[in-house]
Amino acid sequence: MGIKGIFFGAIGTLAETSEVQREAFNLAFRQSGLDWVWDQDSYFRMLEEPGGARRIADYARQTGDVVDAPAIYSRKVANFRALVLDRGIAPRAGVVAVIEAARQQGVRVGWATSTYPETVDLMLAGLAGAIPRAAFDYIGDGTRVKARKPAPDIYRDALAQTGVAAAEALAIEDTPESAEAALAAGLRCVAFPGEAARERTFPAGCPLRDTLSADLLKTPLAA
Known part of the structure; x- marks a missing residue:
């Protein structure tokens, strides 16, 4: 058949967009006044569970930071869009x-x-x-x-x-x-x-x- x-x-x-996505997350953290940096290994482990805003909220619970996860994720989405349109894929x-x-x-x-x-x-x-x-x-x-x-x-x-x-x-x-x-x-x-x-x-x-x-x-x- x-x-x-x-x-x-x-x-x-x-x-392959994972590295651009990670870059967009880390930029969103800086824009939000956070000193978080997700390295490649940590980010890849996070990807086993879906949901960008949920990843941010889960990470904040680990660090003890109080954050607006949806707002940070919105910045990440905007960053990813700008990077893709600027560089192409x-x-x-x-x-x-x-x-x-x-x-x-x-x-x-x-x-x-x-x-x-x-x-x-x-x-x-x-x-x-x-x-x-x-x-x-x-x-x-x-x-x-x-x-x-x-x-x-x-x-x-x-x-x-x-x-x-x-x-x-x-x-x-x-x-x-x-x-x-x-x-x-x-x-x-x-x-x-x-x-x-x-x-x-x-x-x-x-x-x-x-x-x-x-x-x-x-x-x-x-x-």
């Missing part, structure tokens, strides 16, 4: 090759992210020239589903909107939690961890890829 649809998952499957290795090969072969291409619509728009702006919006047959966001990953809702929506059966689809995910969402929706999943998840354990049945290439479209699916 050949692949009829290939679905990139979280934003980190398209571009580069696609991860092999992403463009997979998208181009899929389009040439008539394979549906989706981006099954459950992040905020504003983040989707920002990522596409940062990737402009490398990956246009028109490259995708489907682009998800958190407003399309009741439950975000690791719930399978966004993948079910992607399949319904593209007309691809789960048994004919392949997902690419960068964290174990997001991979669980794809598997729960019945898709085969390839693990493509970024810097933050490179040492983490993915669910069984998710082969690990350090880079992507067009041969991914030859991945065997269940008969």
